[in-house]
Amino acid sequence: MAGQDSELSELIARVVLRDRQAFLDLYSASAPKLFAITLRLLKDRAEAEDVLQEVFVKIWNNADRYLPDVASPAAWLNAVARNAAIDRLRARRPAARSEGLDAAERLADPGPGPEAEAILRSEGRRIETCMEELPSDRAEAVRRAYVEGESYLELAERYAVPLNTMRSWLRRSLIQLRACLSA
Structure with a gap:
């Protein structure tokens, strides 16, 4: 397990340097699990595949945000996938149109009471x-x-x-x- 973590950490560090081979290796090592996370949350294969692609774009663009002292590389990758899938779920909800809503409805806290x-x-x-x-x-x-x-x-x-x-x-x-x- 520690070997896998150090390998993933090294790959993420190389992705920060825009190493394309490291990115491909990271994809090969983590895509199946990240796809499983997105599929479990979205329950739609095509949508999970789209989100997985978005996840790897985020990883490519934000690999420098990974902090090894805060989380294991697998936990960080899982969190990126989970958050992307949750964002997609939230985007599914129809957006409330402000036309026709009174001031109280626009100001109401959407969170639980x-x-x-x-x-x-x-x-x-x-x-x-x-x-x-x-x-x-x-x-x-x-x-x-x-x-x-x-x-x-x-x-x-x-x-x-x-x-x-x-x-x-x-x-x-x-x-x-x-x-x-x-x-």
């Missing part, structure tokens, strides 16, 4: 409480898989367990979380 925020915070606490019931390595694996986007193979390598064991860990952890959350 106090009641919705309280519910979200409550749900977040419930999830954290349920996560604490999992063994710490299982909880960390769930976070890495479903929040950071690590693959089963990456997690199996990280925890030095067979791939099928990692799949079982995650499956059982999700079942336990579902049971806890529905209780």
Whole structure:
């Protein structure tokens, strides 16, 4: 895992210098996973492919923004892909036309109201409480898989367990979380 991180870091550093071969190598190493992230969020193959192209344009133009002290290269790449897909989802929403809207509607905060925020915070606490019931390595694996986007193979390598064991860990952890959350 550390070898892959150092390789990705080196490729990103070379992309900053406009090394086209490094960019191609970075694409080869990371495109499948980044495509999976965009496809999972957008649920449309053609749109995910378009966003993936945008992601690599952003990486080419903004590779100098990667800070190795802040995040792993894989986490940074995943975040670029996730943010691009989320931007695309937001762009899907029809834009509100200001014609015909009164001043109160134009000034209204589009975010969730106090009641919705309280519910979200409550749900977040419930999830954290349920996560604490999992063994710490299982909880960390769930976070890495479903929040950071690590693959089963990456997690199996990280925890030095067979791939099928990692799949079982995650499956059982999700079942336990579902049971806890529905209780």
